[in-house]
Amino acid sequence: GARFVEVNYGGWDMHQEIYTRLNDRGTQLDDALSSLLRDLHSNGLLSDTLVVLTTEFGRKPKLNVNGGRDHHPGVFSSLLMGAGINGGQVYGASDEKGFSVDKDAVSVADFNKTIAAAAGLPFNKEVLAPNGRPFKIGGDGEAVKALLA
Numbered sequence: 001g002a003r004f005v006e007v008n009y010g011g012w013d014m015h016q017e018i019y020t021r022l023n024d025r026g027t028q029l030d031d032a033l034s035s036l037l038r039d040l041h042s043n044g045l046l047s048d049t050l051v052v053l054t055t056e057f058g059r060k061p062k063l064n065v066n067g068g069r070d071h072h073p074g075v076f077s078s079l080l081m082g083a084g085i086n087g088g089q090v091y092g093a094s095d096e097k098g099f100s101v102d103k104d105a106v107s108v109a110d111f112n113k114t115i116a117a118a119a120g121l122p123f124n125k126e127v128l129a130p131n132g133r134p135f136k137i138g139g140d141g142e143a144v145k146a147l148l149a
Contacts, residue, residue: 050085
């Protein structure tokens, strides 16, 4: 009956030794995410559940002097799965070096509005934050229609 669940799994800040740490983290994420999706699907819940895997920034394409990768908000990937999403596609692309967006950039506002549209949230309705500040989900962004079912 939960309407919203957030899982925060820290330890991805790999400014050093990325090649010794990323395999373990990647495997843990793959195992957990695939188990979640398999469970939701087998119980008939995936068509009613939106799963979002995202981050607040990407990583620079080149290794730093410590064998890690530094923050890079210019390009990063997110996953949208389940309810309201037209699955099985890739939307957008980076340039050859993974440094800049080359095709179909999605702003944070657009991403948030796409999540709201997929989840059936009232993204055109003004709501109040706990501090009383009015806002609309996704602000002035536009939902990415190609991603929506």
